[in-house]
Amino acid sequence: MAAPSREFTAPTLQLLTHEGELRPSAEAEPYLPIIEALPDAALEQFYRDMAISRRIDVMGANLQRQGQLALWVPSHGQEAAQVGSARAARPQDHIFPSYREHVVGMIRGLDPVDIVKLLRGVTLGGWNPAENGNFHLYTLVLASQTLHATGYAMGLQFDRATATGDPETDAAVLVYYGDGSTSQGDASEALVFASSYQTPQVFFVQNNQWAISVPVSRQSRSPLSLRGGGFGMPGIRIDGNDVLASYAVTRQALEEARAGVGPSLIEAVTYRMGAHTTADDPTKYRTDDEVEYWTERDPITRYRTWLEARGASSAFFDEVDAEATDVAADLRRRALDATAPPRSAIFEHVYSDPHPVVEAQAAWLEAYENSFEGEGQ
Numbered sequence: 001m002a003a004p005s006r007e008f009t010a011p012t013l014q015l016l017t018h019e020g021e022l023r024p025s026a027e028a029e030p031y032l033p034i035i036e037a038l039p040d041a042a043l044e045q046f047y048r049d050m051a052i053s054r055r056i057d058v059m060g061a062n063l064q065r066q067g068q069l070a071l072w073v074p075s076h077g078q079e080a081a082q083v084g085s086a087r088a089a090r091p092q093d094h095i096f097p098s099y100r101e102h103v104v105g106m107i108r109g110l111d112p113v114d115i116v117k118l119l120r121g122v123t124l125g126g127w128n129p130a131e132n133g134n135f136h137l138y139t140l141v142l143a144s145q146t147l148h149a150t151g152y153a154m155g156l157q158f159d160r161a162t163a164t165g166d167p168e169t170d171a172a173v174l175v176y177y178g179d180g181s182t183s184q185g186d187a188s189e190a191l192v193f194a195s196s197y198q199t200p201q202v203f204f205v206q207n208n209q210w211a212i213s214v215p216v217s218r219q220s221r222s223p224l225s226l227r228g229g230g231f232g233m234p235g236i237r238i239d240g241n242d243v244l245a246s247y248a249v250t251r252q253a254l255e256e257a258r259a260g261v262g263p264s265l266i267e268a269v270t271y272r273m274g275a276h277t278t279a280d281d282p283t284k285y286r287t288d289d290e291v292e293y294w295t296e297r298d299p300i301t302r303y304r305t306w307l308e309a310r311g312a313s314s315a316f317f318d319e320v321d322a323e324a325t326d327v328a329a330d331l332r333r334r335a336l337d338a339t340a341p342p343r344s345a346i347f348e349h350v351y352s353d354p355h356p357v358v359e360a361q362a363a364w365l366e367a368y369e370n371s372f373e374g375e376g377q
Contacts, residue, residue, distance in 0.1 A: 008222030012269060013249060014239040018297050020305025022244075031248035046087065046243045047307055048320050050079035050300050053103035055324035056112060057274075059332055060102075060119070064278040068336060069119045075100050077241075077273035080299030081206050082176075083107070084246025085268070088254055089174055090167075094134040094156075096149035096175040098142075100206075104176070108133030112327075116335040124345055142177075143184035146203065149175035150190040153199035153263075162200040163260030172200040172257040174250070180211025182227065183219050191231040191265070198262040202253045203228075205265065206240060208272035213285040228265035240268030241299040271297070343369070 013027045015035060024032050057076050064072040075082065078100065086104040089095060097104055106112055110132040117123040118138065129136045139145040153173040156162045162170045181187055182205060194201050205224050209216050216224070228235025236253070238245045246268060253264045271294035275282050304317070347362045 006221070008226060010223040010225050010235075010237045012237050012239055013245055014242050015244040015248065016239075016242045016302055016306055018302060020302045020309070022306060028245060028248075031245070031252065034248040034251060035244050042087075043310075044307065044312065044316060046083055046247070047300070047303055047312075048323070049083040049087070049103055049107060050243065050303065051320045052324045052327050053079050053083070053106070054300060055328045056102065056331060059328040060116065061274070061278060063116070063332065063335060064119075069116065069278075070121050071119050072278045073100050073102075073119070074272070074274035074277070075102055077271045077294065077299070078206055078208055079103060080243035080303065081204075081240035081246050081268040081270045084243040084248075085174065085176075085204055085250040085266075088247050088251035090171075090254070090258075091133065092169060092171040093254065094129075094136065094149075094152055094171065094173045096136045096145045096152070096173065097138055098145060098176050098178060098181065099138040099140055100178070101176050105132065105135045108135040110135050112331055113334045113338065116331060117338050120335060120338055122338045122340045124341060125349075143181040143186035143190075146175055146177055146181070146187045146190035147193075149173045150194045150199055150201060153194065153201040154197050156200055157197065162258055165259075167255075167258065170200075170258040172202065172254045174202050174204060174254065176204050176206060178211065179205060179207040179209070179216045179219060179224060180214065181205075182224055183211070188231075191227070191233070191263075194263040195232040198260075200257040200260070201263040202250060202257055203263065203265040204250065205267045207267050207269050208240075209270075210272055210276065210282070210286070212276045212280060213282075223267060225265060225267035231265075233262060234264045235267065236264065237267045237269060240270030241297050241302065243299060243303055270299075 011027045014025045015022060015028050015031065017023050053075060057074055060069065060072040061074060063069045082101055082104050086107040095104060095108060102112060102115055105115060110127060114127045118126045126137045156171050162172065164170055177187060207216055207224055211219060223237050225235035225237035236249055238249050240246065249266055253266060257263060273294065343365065344362065347358050350358050
């Protein structure tokens with residue numbers, strides 16, 4: 001007797017084809033009005049964001065290879081998933097990243113030099129989310145940010161800062177994590193609490209095909225979007241290299257979250273063109289044919305083709321190229337100028353008010369350092 005079939009599938013929502021034509025899939029048709037309502041300036045901003053992100057990514061990798069950074073985390077190939085979803089958020093929304101969402105932070109107002117300082121090892125935390133568009137700190141412990149985000153979303157409910165009917169103040173939470181992180185227990189726990197409390201939250205999974213060297217096919221026998229339904233929330237699978245799909249679906253999900261409808265999960269199917277980090281060698285586990293397949297689906301090339309067909313001028317693309325070059329050059333200069341903070345900084349902001357134990361530790365460290373004065377002279 002033949003074994004029963006165990007194939008699990010889910011449609012992939014797409015607005016822009018691989019060739020750069022606006023030809024929505026059946027599942028994408030309801031989202032088309034969202035895109036049609038956008039002005040040209042907003043559509044061009046998507047391209048500007050992605051192009052600058054790509055140039056910064058190259059600069060960051062070069063800095064690491066030159067010994068100026070301890071590590072660089074590439075986002076090459078994932079620009080559409082990140083830019084579209086980030087642009088869909090409102091200013092009052094809170095965003096919890098993993099450690100690859102550089103352009104998301106920039107869109108929220110974060111100075112990219114703060115990311116470089118973190119990877120250069122000259123900062124003790126990164127940035128203040130309240131001063132940077134509610135863009136919270138990078139999380140190197142996989143999937144822990146899903147719990148942080150869910151707790152924060154529950155707090156919004158307790159504070160009545162959501163689902164009041166006022167779109168100008170109602171807030172939601174957007175949390176990013178990767179396909180590898182979906183295998184962590186924290187991610188499942190976050191989905192349980194989000195569903196139980198019907199939090200104003202969107203889980204955005206960037207399925208870039210590889211958890212370092214383990215393929216997503218090993219981690220999950222079914223599309224990751226189906227996990228949403230298993231936890232009692234909608235799960236949508238989108239073409240993560242289609243910036244329009246990323247924007248439209250995330251915008252709709254966030255609006256529903258703010259309105260009190262509940263959480264949802266978006267799986268953005270994309271590809272990590274570079275290494276997991278600069279400490280990784282993807283040639284050890286990926287084939288050239290696979291990389292070539294995804295190179296032909298480059299999100300920036302696809303989107304540029306569509307903009308050109310709509311009438312975007314060569315002057316616009318030249319301007320963006322020049323801006324991206326300037327931003328990367330300025331970031332490199334400031335990165336090389338970045339120095340480590342004084343040791344006393346490690347005692348700042350541990351508590352909101354002065355604390356005797358912290359003060360005692362600071363005094364001990366100062367005395368210890370002073371005990372070496374005059375040695376070796």
